[in-house]
Structures are given as structure tokens and as C-alpha cells.
Amino acid sequence: MTPSLWRCPLCREPLSLTGRTFACTNRHSFDQAKEGYVNLLLVNRKHSADPGDNKEMLESRRHFLQQGFYAPLAEGLAQTIREYFPDPTLPLTVLDAGCGEGYYLNKLAQQLGENAQCFGTDISRAAMRLAAKAYPAMQFAVASSFELPLPDASVDVLVRVFAPASEAEIARVLKPGGLYLWAYPAAQHLFELRQLIYDDPKPHSVEELPPIAGMVECPPLQVNYRVILPDQATVAALLAMTPYYWSASAEKQAHCQGLQSLDLTVDFCVTVMRKGD
Ligand SMILES: C[S@@+](CC[C@H](N)C(=O)[O-])C[C@H]1O[C@@H](n2cnc3c(N)ncnc32)[C@H](O)[C@@H]1O
Numbered sequence: 316m317t318p319s320l321w322r323c324p325l326c327r328e329p330l331s332l333t334g335r336t337f338a339c340t341n342r343h344s345f346d347q348a349k350e351g352y353v354n355l356l357l358v359n360r361k362h363s364a365d366p367g368d369n370k371e372m373l374e375s376r377r378h379f380l381q382q383g384f385y386a387p388l389a390e391g392l393a394q395t396i397r398e399y400f401p402d403p404t405l406p407l408t409v410l411d412a413g414c415g416e417g418y419y420l421n422k423l424a425q426q427l428g429e430n431a432q433c434f435g436t437d438i439s440r441a442a443m444r445l446a447a448k449a450y451p452a453m454q455f456a457v458a459s460s461f462e463l464p465l466p467d468a469s470v471d472v473l474v475r476v477f478a479p480a481s482e483a484e485i486a487r488v489l490k491p492g493g494l495y496l497w498a499y500p501a502a503q504h505l506f507e508l509r510q511l512i513y514d515d516p517k518p519h520s521v522e523e524l525p526p527i528a529g530m531v532e533c534p535p536l537q538v539n540y541r542v543i544l545p546d547q548a549t550v551a552a553l554l555a556m557t558p559y560y561w562s563a564s565a566e567k568q569a570h571c572q573g574l575q576s577l578d579l580t581v582d583f584c585v586t587v588m589r590k591g592d
Pocket residue numbers: 366367368376412413414415416417418419436437438439442458459460461475476477478479
């Protein structure tokens with residue numbers, strides 16, 4: 316029987332792994348899928364039969380991310396984590412909430428080294444399937460970021476990249492002194508693509524994060540640079556993972572699909588917060 320960090324979604328007791336089954340002392344049990352993830356999302360918490368991103372969107376995102384177009388964001392996240400947790404010989408518990416197919420968590424694991432214990436959650440089963448298959452050293456669970464299956468004060472670093480979440484849940488699972496990194500598109504992100512889609516494109520409206528009780532705001536991280544998407548398949552992969560593409564007219568969609576390359580502005584902002592001691 317191996318203890319785990321996961322908590323039972325029914326009674327909140329710790330889950331231990333025996334063979335391929337996670338169970339709590341109240342005998343609630345959750346089988347590990349063959350890919351290695353565990354589904355901790357209760358059926359009555361689902362808002363649809365198959366919530367979250369679907370397989371096609373996830374595969375497009377993987378195709379795009381694997382080519383390294385957003386690697387500077389992953390590197391910026393890892394560097395920021397090391398600024399706050401500089402000693403690589405100490406254990407570090409990292410959670411990527413809404414981690415999708417696992418690209419950023421894998422990059423963080425590579426850059427933070429073997430003492431980082433990496434956990435990923437996402438409401439999409441297809442995401443956890445893809446993530447667990449590709450990254451067997453990390454632990455993945457199907458779960459909502461509004462109800463994380465983790466104990467209070469159990470996580471050193473919580474990363475959230477373009478995904479919905481509950482700030483109260485984030486503050487709950489972080490340890491005192493724990494770090495919260497929230498990455499989202501900044502004003503000029505993919506502006507050239509939005510020019511192709513909208514007649515009068517506006518800069519991205521940047522979300523204002525209200526203060527979170529018990530959390531202290533730190534200097535944010537800005538990551539901006541230009542990329543050239545080199546071929547039609549990569550342009551198509553970006554379109555498939557970009558929500559506003561789907562609001563374009565059929566004519567504009569067809570035009571974008573036909574592009575052989577695309578020169579783009581990448582513009583991210585990362586809000587950084589630390590939980591008080
Ligand atoms: C834009 S994608 C970002 C995925 C990943 N962080 C990345 O950047 O590659 C948003 C992700 O949030 C997930 N998601 C949506 N609602 C969620 C929720 N309530 N709890 C957890 N994940 C959720 C989706 O399934 C999807 O994988």
C-alpha cells in the first residue's frame with residue numbers, strides 16, 4: 316500500500332495505492348486507468364458527459380507546443396519558481412491545475428530536476444489520458460480546479476496556464492509560503508491572427524485578478540516575442556486550439572486554413588502570488 320497526495324473526492328480522506336486501485340479508509344475506491352492516471356471527478360460534479368477539451372483540441376495543442384513555440388513561457392515559469400525556491404536539493408511539490416496534455420508540467424519537471432514531484436489535474440479525461448501516456452513519471456488525475464483532490468497546505472507551487480480555476484481552492488492547497496503562477500494571454504497575444512479573423516481586432520482585454528485572501532502579490536512576469544509558424548499544418552494546429560478562430564466566418568476560416576506560414580506576436584503575462592506564512 317503506497318500513500319499518495321490525492322484525496323478521496325467523496326470523504327476527503329487520503330488515498331493509498333494498492334496494485335492499481337486508489338482507496339481511502341472508508342473503502343471508496345478509484346481504479347487507475349491503464350495509462351496511469353486516476354479519475355477523481357465525481358459524476359454528479361460533471362456539467363456535461365465529457366467535460367473539458369476534447370481529443371482533437373488536445374492533439375492540436377500537443378502538435379503545436381511540441382515544436383517549442385511557447386517554450387519561453389515554460390522557461391520563464393521554471394526560472395520564477397527557482398527565484399522563490401532556489402535550492403534544487405530540497406523537495407518541491409508542483410501542481411499544474413488544468414494542465415491539458417501536460418506540456419508545461421513536463422517542461423517544469425525537466426527544468427526543476429528530480430526533487431520536484433509533479434502533479435497534474437484537468438477536467439478532461441482525454442487530456443489526462445494523453446498526459447499520463449507521455450509522462451509516466453508524473454501523477455495525473457481527472458479533477459476540477461474548483462474542487463482539487465488535494466489536502467490543505469500540501470503544494471509548494473501551483474501553476475495555472477490558460478485554464479479556469481477557483482482562487483479560493485488555490486489558496487487552500489498551497490503551503491504557507493507557496494507560490495501561485497497564473498499565465499494568461501496579454502494584450503498583443505496572437506494579434507496578427509486576430510487581424511485575420513476580425514474586421515476590427517481589439518487588443519486582448521487583460522483580466523484583473525482580485526486580491527485573494529491570505530495571498531501576497533509579487534512582481535508579475537511578462538513574456539513576449541515573435542514566432543514564425545513555418546507550415547500549413549502548424550497554422551492549422553494553432554487555429555484548432557484558439558477559441559476565437561471558431562467565431563470567424565466560414566470564409567475567414569478557409570483563408571486562415573490556407574496560410575502556408577504565419578508571423579505572430581506571442582504575448583503572455585504571468586501573475587505571481589505567494590501565500591503568507
Ligand atoms: C486552454 S486549455 C490549457 C491547457 C494547458 N494548461 C496548456 O496550456 O496547454 C484549458 C484547459 O482547462 C481544462 N479545464 C476546463 N475547465 C476546467 C475545470 N473546471 N477544471 C480543470 N480543468 C478545466 C480544459 O480541459 C483544458 O485542458
